[in-house]
Amino acid sequence: MIGFYHPGHSLLHRAPALLKLGLLSLLIAVTVALQEPWQLGVVLAVAVLLAASARLPFRALWRQVSPVLWVLAIAVPIQLLFADWVMAVMMGGRLLIAVLLAALFTLTTTVGAVLDACEQLLRPLRRWVDTDRIGLLLALTIRSIPVIAAIVGEVMEARKARGTQGSVMSLAVPVIVRSLQSAEALGDALIARGFDD
Amino acid sequence: MSGIRFEDVSHGYGERPVLHEISLDITEQRVGIVGANGSGKSTLARMVNGLVTPDRGRVSVHGRDVAKNGREVRRLVGFVFTNPDNQIVMPTVAEDVAFSLRRRGLAKEEIAGRVAAILERFGLSGHADHAAHRLSGGQKQLLALASVLIAEPAVVVADEPTTLLDARNARLITDLLTGLDQQVLVVTHQLELLAGFDRVIVVEEGRIVADDVPDAAIRHYLGLLA
Numbered sequence: 001m002i003g004f005y006h007p008g009h010s011l012l013h014r015a016p017a018l019l020k021l022g023l024l025s026l027l028i029a030v031t032v033a034l035q036e037p038w039q040l041g042v043v044l045a046v047a048v049l050l051a052a053s054a055r056l057p058f059r060a061l062w063r064q065v066s067p068v069l070w071v072l073a074i075a076v077p078i079q080l081l082f083a084d085w086v087m088a089v090m091m092g093g094r095l096l097i098a099v100l101l102a103a104l105f106t107l108t109t110t111v112g113a114v115l116d117a118c119e120q121l122l123r124p125l126r127r128w129v130d131t132d133r134i135g136l137l138l139a140l141t142i143r144s145i146p147v148i149a150a151i152v153g154e155v156m157e158a159r160k161a162r163g164t165q166g167s168v169m170s171l172a173v174p175v176i177v178r179s180l181q182s183a184e185a186l187g188d189a190l191i192a193r194g195f196d197d
Numbered sequence: 198m199s200g201i202r203f204e205d206v207s208h209g210y211g212e213r214p215v216l217h218e219i220s221l222d223i224t225e226q227r228v229g230i231v232g233a234n235g236s237g238k239s240t241l242a243r244m245v246n247g248l249v250t251p252d253r254g255r256v257s258v259h260g261r262d263v264a265k266n267g268r269e270v271r272r273l274v275g276f277v278f279t280n281p282d283n284q285i286v287m288p289t290v291a292e293d294v295a296f297s298l299r300r301r302g303l304a305k306e307e308i309a310g311r312v313a314a315i316l317e318r319f320g321l322s323g324h325a326d327h328a329a330h331r332l333s334g335g336q337k338q339l340l341a342l343a344s345v346l347i348a349e350p351a352v353v354v355a356d357e358p359t360t361l362l363d364a365r366n367a368r369l370i371t372d373l374l375t376g377l378d379q380q381v382l383v384v385t386h387q388l389e390l391l392a393g394f395d396r397v398i399v400v401e402e403g404r405i406v407a408d409d410v411p412d413a414a415i416r417h418y419l420g421l422l423a
Contacts (some may be wrong), residue, residue: 007291007326110326112292133301139296143286146330158386185283192246192276193286193297193344 004106012054012108017117024105028098037086040093047100056107064103068095114141136148136195140186151178198260201245201352201382206254208240215240216403219254223382227375229386229411231418232400241400242384245354246276246423258352275345275379277355281337282330290340291316291325291334297348311347319343319373329354335366342373354382359390388415 012020031043051061059068072092079088103152122131155174159167190196201223208216215237232238234323243249244256247270256263263270278284287293294312303311316322319339324332329340338358345353355374359367362367376380382387383391391397397414399421407417 005326047238110292112295143288146328147282147287150330177416182283185278185280186286189278189284190276190286191248192284193280194268194269194271194300194348196271 005110006056006060006107008055010054010108011108012050012104015108017109017113018120020105020109021114021117022103025103031094031097034094035088037089037093040090040097044093044100044178047097047104050104051100054104054108056104060107061100061103063098064106065096068099072096096188110140146181148179150176151175151182174196201415202255202257203241203244204255204257205211206244206251208237208244208249208251209324210255214403216251218291218379219403219405221398221405221408223380223396227378227394227396228382229387229391229394229397230382230400231386231415233389233399233422236400237403238384238400239356242354242356242382243276244328245382246274247271248276272348273350274352274354275348275350276340276346277353277358277362278341279357281334281341281361283342284341284344285329285337287331288316288327289326290327292323293340294344294347299347304324314343315347324344333366334368335369338366338370342370346377346379350379352380352382353377356384357386358383358386373402388418391415 022075027043027047031040034040034043072095075095076088076092079091115138118138119131119135122129122134124133152171155171155178158174159170202223203219203221206216206219207214219241230238230242238289240249244263246268247256250264250267257290258270258273261270261273275373285293287296291375294315295308298308299309313322316325319342320337321336321343324336329337332340342358353374358374359370359411362370367387367390368372371383371387374383375393383394385391391411394411396408397409397411397416397418398405401417401421406421407414409417
């Protein structure tokens with residue numbers, strides 16, 4: 001979701017996030033319950049058709065799905081060795097379909113829409129929990145990932161420049177200090193933008 | 198009652214005093230604040246938005262005390278920070294701008310319309326769905342400014358908004374700030390950017406040492422540096 005959203009106007013892009021989240025869960029549950037490889041083939045075909053209808057670039061999809069191929073490259077031969085080909089296909093197929101469907105959700109849904117969906121899901125609990133605050137907490141958590149990744153990158157470059165690459169402390173201390181400074185600055189920005197409670 | 202008023206304001210961080218008995222009435226539309234690092238100019242600016250409340254004295258904006266009516270004051274005063282990265286909260290450009298209206302109780306369609314309009318105004322329409330953290334420095338500061346202005350504040354305070362930008366983007370941001378209908382208070386080290394301002398306040402060691410039209414105030418400031 002962090003910068004993975006691919007803008008578009010397809011049906012998948014326009015569908016409400018909550019509906020997509022429900023369908024994603026349902027399809028994954030169905031995939032897990034299936035027993036025959038041909039049934040998995042049908043679900044895979046549906047997922048591929050959905051991807052085609054969303055007009056997502058192959059590269060964006062590949063970036064999402066390719067990491068799981070390494071897992072499959074190890075797990076499938078193990079299944080073939082210790083079980084049979086049906087088990088291997090079912091295991092590999094389920095994983096591939098689940099990742100592909102999750103990628104479709106990620107690439108066609110903005111973080112804002114996901115947060116709205118979370119708030120909608122939490123609405124029945126409104127009497128006991130502050131759903132707005134939980135939404136904001138989720139947004140800030142997601143937002144922090146690229147910020148901390150950038151801090152780590154900059155500190156590693158600085159370490160390289162100063163020739164202190166081997167030391168764990170020379171990475172940990174500045175990353176923690178800068179992360180705390182960044183959190184403090186973000187706190188100020190939130191207050192300035194009216195989120196001061 | 199319009200304008201920004203400092204009445205006998207003093208402030209310190211721990212044992213270190215930062216501002217000493219400052220009294221100011223700011224009613225001009227374009228006001229610059231200059232001073233050396235650590236002079237207290239950023240603290241002064243932060244007080245207008247209530248990010249810092251004075252240890253002694255009173256700061257008010259349009260008659261509202263920032264210490265007592267913080268939330269109300271922050272609706273009146275938008276704040277642009279030096280580093281736009283610290284100001285970006287949401288992952289995409291449009292979402293970050295919309296975030297400023299999150300608690301205004303507006304319909305989704307109205308928020309979308311306002312976001313589209315302000316992104317168009319700042320030339321960011323093509324980046325609406327792009328990751329905010331991947332924008333260039335100048336575009337990030339434009340986004341920060343758009344996120345402030347969409348909330349329609351009466352006053353915009355900018356704390357060194359051009360420090361991290363190249364000359365071209367610094368000029369662009371300054372031109373945008375000076376062209377605003379709102380009252381604008383800019384803290385800066387880049388003196389050439391203050392040419393079109395109505396008033397420049399020079400802060401030195403927590404005191405106002407000059408308060409005049411830009412030429413005279415800047416001359417005084419340069420005299421301090423000599």
